[in-house]
Amino acid sequence: MSYLRTTWNNSVLLHPPGFYIIGFQTLPLISIYFIFLAFVYAVTVLFNGLVIYVIVFNSALRTPKFLAVVNLAIIDLILSTCIIPSMIKIFLVKDNFIPFNLCLVQMYTYYTFVSLESCALAILAYDRLVAICFPMQQNSVNTLKSMSFIVAVTWSLFIGIVAFAVGIITWLSFCRSLTVFSYFCDYSPVYRLSCNDYSVHFYTASLLSILLLVLPFLFIVMTYISIIITVFNMKSVVRRIKTLSTCVEHVILVGIFYLPLFIIYIYGFYFGGIHPDHRVLCLSLASCVAPCLNPIVYSLKTKEIKVRFKAIVRKQKIWAIKAISI
Numbered sequence: 001m002s003y004l005r006t007t008w009n010n011s012v013l014l015h016p017p018g019f020y021i022i023g024f025q026t027l028p029l030i031s032i033y034f035i036f037l038a039f040v041y042a043v044t045v046l047f048n049g050l051v052i053y054v055i056v057f058n059s060a061l062r063t064p065k066f067l068a069v070v071n072l073a074i075i076d077l078i079l080s081t082c083i084i085p086s087m088i089k090i091f092l093v094k095d096n097f098i099p100f101n102l103c104l105v106q107m108y109t110y111y112t113f114v115s116l117e118s119c120a121l122a123i124l125a126y127d128r129l130v131a132i133c134f135p136m137q138q139n140s141v142n143t144l145k146s147m148s149f150i151v152a153v154t155w156s157l158f159i160g161i162v163a164f165a166v167g168i169i170t171w172l173s174f175c176r177s178l179t180v181f182s183y184f185c186d187y188s189p190v191y192r193l194s195c196n197d198y199s200v201h202f203y204t205a206s207l208l209s210i211l212l213l214v215l216p217f218l219f220i221v222m223t224y225i226s227i228i229i230t231v232f233n234m235k236s237v238v239r240r241i242k243t244l245s246t247c248v249e250h251v252i253l254v255g256i257f258y259l260p261l262f263i264i265y266i267y268g269f270y271f272g273g274i275h276p277d278h279r280v281l282c283l284s285l286a287s288c289v290a291p292c293l294n295p296i297v298y299s300l301k302t303k304e305i306k307v308r309f310k311a312i313v314r315k316q317k318i319w320a321i322k323a324i325s326i
Helices: 030-056 064-092 100-133 135-141 144-171 187-191 199-232 237-245 248-270 276-301 303-325
Strands: 004-008 011-015 018-021 097-099
Touching (some): 018 100, 030 276, 030 303, 064 100, 064 276, 100 144, 100 187, 100 199, 100 276, 144 187, 187 199, 199 237, 199 248, 248 276
Antiparallel strands (some): 018 097
């Protein structure tokens, strides 16, 4: 395999034509898992597409809350499209080679939209915080304009941060193994294959982990502490239950996204590590299943979306009856 020679700061850099993705080496019946992922991807595209369609084309749902929901649906759609078709190609079709530049594109897209997924959940928590803790100021504080600004800032921030993190991969030379033990062109497994100093990349990955998971999760936790304090200061038990019920779907989404990740890292920390294939399997499930379940949870738990879904189904039935009668 011939390496591509480039120069940077008068140094010669060796960039390989590509990498080989080799996760899931010892797991039995792994092909069934990827057939399952194909089903997950189809459901993800269908339901996220429906959520986007229902909210965008209904003026009654053009509110800050549903802008945040659309933001999450778009992120879920792009994240799934970035990762699942590639996994099926690599592990089911057995074509595990990925060109160097395409590797960087996948790495950039994945980490950008995982970061945005985490932020989208924090934005939804902010929406609940304002609605419950500051109901009198809700219409003036949490407006469609302010929510649009928050969404735009998070997109701009993570697009820039991840672009820098992925860009510095090109500073490295690769003269060791070209096999990446993961389920996609993963950041840390790739930079660890380099034959020169990658300490900058290690610290960048650590900073990304904090921005990606810890800070949004801490914000969500503090948000719900404030919400719980406000709820238990309410005198009416019925009002408490009704208020908390508006947070159920968001809590479910937070659990689906964060819980598998924290279980993996806590297990690895306290029990001396986890089998690499099991770790890759759990991480891939967390990345692929959450975008599938998010729109289903919202469609089942949010009254406005359920009403619109039913209206679309009724309209489709009427069209089908008219087509048959013709």
